[in-house]
Amino acid sequence: xxxxRDLIDRAVRSLRQPVEMDPAAxxxxxxxxxxxxxxxxxxxxxxxxxxxxxxxxxxxxxxxVAAAAAIAIVALARPVGDGANPDQVDTPLASATNAEGAAxxxxxxxxxxxxxxxxxxLVAPGASxxxxxxxxxxxxxxxxxxxPSVTEYGVWEIWVPLEPGRHVYSFFIDGRQWxxxxxxxxxxxxxxxxxxxxxxxxxxxx
Amino acid sequence: MTDAAIVRRVLDxxxxxxxxxxxxxxxxxARFAVHMLGNREDAEEALQDAFLRxxxxxxxxxxxxxxxxxxxxxxxxxxxxxxxxxxxxxxMFPSGELALLSASVQPDVEDSAWREELTRALAVLPxxxxxxxxxxxxxxxSYEEMAELTGAGVSALKMRVKxxxxxxxxxxxxxxxxxxx
Numbered sequence: 001x002x003x004x005r006d007l008i009d010r011a012v013r014s015l016r017q018p019v020e021m022d023p024a025a026x027x028x029x030x031x032x033x034x035x036x037x038x039x040x041x042x043x044x045x046x047x048x049x050x051x052x053x054x055x056x057x058x059x060x061x062x063x064x065v066a067a068a069a070a071i072a073i074v075a076l077a078r079p080v081g082d083g084a085n086p087d088q089v090d091t092p093l094a095s096a097t098n099a100e101g102a103a104x105x106x107x108x109x110x111x112x113x114x115x116x117x118x119x120x121x122l123v124a125p126g127a128s129x130x131x132x133x134x135x136x137x138x139x140x141x142x143x144x145x146x147x148p149s150v151t152e153y154g155v156w157e158i159w160v161p162l163e164p165g166r167h168v169y170s171f172f173i174d175g176r177q178w179x180x181x182x183x184x185x186x187x188x189x190x191x192x193x194x195x196x197x198x199x200x201x202x203x204x205x206x
Numbered sequence: 207m208t209d210a211a212i213v214r215r216v217l218d219x220x221x222x223x224x225x226x227x228x229x230x231x232x233x234x235x236a237r238f239a240v241h242m243l244g245n246r247e248d249a250e251e252a253l254q255d256a257f258l259r260x261x262x263x264x265x266x267x268x269x270x271x272x273x274x275x276x277x278x279x280x281x282x283x284x285x286x287x288x289x290x291x292x293x294x295x296x297x298m299f300p301s302g303e304l305a306l307l308s309a310s311v312q313p314d315v316e317d318s319a320w321r322e323e324l325t326r327a328l329a330v331l332p333x334x335x336x337x338x339x340x341x342x343x344x345x346x347x348s349y350e351e352m353a354e355l356t357g358a359g360v361s362a363l364k365m366r367v368k369x370x371x372x373x374x375x376x377x378x379x380x381x382x383x384x385x386x387x
Contacts, residue, residue: 007378008343008371011324015344019237025250026232029257030225038221039264046217049269125279126357153263154279177359 117161118201120169122146122181125154127173132158134169134196141172162201170196209273213264224261231274232257235281241340242285243292244329252288256281279355282337289333327377331370334358338366339374 041049059067120132132144146156168187171179180186181197207226215223232253239249260267260277267276328336341347341355342363349360356363 007375010320011327011374011378012343014321014324015237015241015328015340017237018233019240019246019249021233021236021240021246021250025246025254026228029232029254030228032254032258033224033228033261034221036258036261038219039217039262041217041265045265052269124357125283126355128357153259153266173357173359176362177357 117159118199119157119159120146120171120181121149121155121157122171122179123154124156124171124173124179127156129174130156131172132160132169133172134167136160136162136167136169141175146171162199164201164203167199167201168196169199210269213267213269213273216261216264224264227273227277228257231277235278238278238340238345239281239285241328241344242333242337243288244325248288248292252281252284255284255288259284275351275355282341282355285337286333323378327374330377331373335366335370335373338363339370342367 122130124130130146131141132146133139133141137143144158144160146158149155149157169181171181173179178195180195181199184197184199187196187198209227209230212223212226235256236249236253239252240246243249243252256277259280263280267273331339337356338352338358341352342349347355349363352358352363353360358366
């Protein structure tokens with residue numbers, strides 16, 4: 001009789017064997033795909049993909065040194081504080097008017113809140129329930145539940161009106177897992193022991 | 207040709223190039239779907255759904271993610287949906303399908319009685335334990351990859367795998383002792 005450990009090893013070996021499928025099923029799939037509308041991509045998204053696509057760039061050491069020198073010269077020559085608005089230095093995001101863009105684009109700090117609030121989003125295709133918890137709702141996981149996005153696969157989202165100021169928050173998945181916002185600044189210290197993120201909301205710019 | 211290059215070809219209008227990705231991933235992912243769902247018909251349905259959804263969603267595919275991982279995530283979700291739909295429709299694993307699944311495993315590797323025991327034991331596991339066990343031990347994913355794929359935490363997944371192994375061991379021992387007495 002096999003030992004218990006051997007049984008699991010044997011089961012894993014068996015389960016790793018290839019599974020034979022009906023070849024007709026794959027043919028049906030390919031036929032269905034042929035009838036499906038071809039995926040289309042808009043010119044803006046196409047241009048963005050082209051720009052964002054990583055690719056090797058050949059640069060000679062001489063060119064690299066020259067480029068570094070040029071960047072250093074530009075940085076050193078930049079006037080410091082010249083023409084800067086003191087208000088903007090103190091509240092660097094006060095001029096942002098599109099809170100959705102700032103939050104959704106992965107900036108660690110969101111901009112001014114408007115009537116629709118701040119958009120919080122998280123990619124969690126396997127989750128069945130995602131809550132937004134933070135100091136603005138007393139870390140209550142029942143108050144702000146995210147909804148699956150209708151346009152982005154696996155993305156959960158919610159719009160929350162927030163008062164101007166600094167807020168600490170996190171996502172709470174399926175009632176057991178804390179996840180800080182992966183695209184926002186992490187909160188350091190404070191009274192919350194769970195991993196959490198920080199968002200700064202500016203005054204309305206209108 | 208890389209997966210990303212094939213996706214670019216499809217998006218540039220060469221729709222037939224997607225068949226290359228189907229060939230590349232169909233059999234590899236069929237194994238997970240069959241073991242997760244317990245029969246080939248449901249597995250085929252889940253695979254077809256996953257490939258079709260991925261095809262339609264190609265414009266949203268970001269090249270920084272591996273295409274295979276992106277597709278597999280869709281398949282895991284389709285398997286969950288298919289399983290829920292089937293549970294509503296009928297009791298899981300009707301007796302007639304066990305033989306079908308056993309026959310789908312390549313012959314000359316394991317004896318059919320063992321395969322049947324294993325299929326039966328796997329079917330008894332709760333779906334989330336079965337999923338975690340297959341992802342960890344059969345698909346060989348790390349716990350971090352599993353967490354990203356399923357949305358569950360690493361500690362929860364470790365617990366599921368541990369429980370799945372214990373339960374599977376018990377079930378296989380029972381079957382084994384029944385079979386040898």
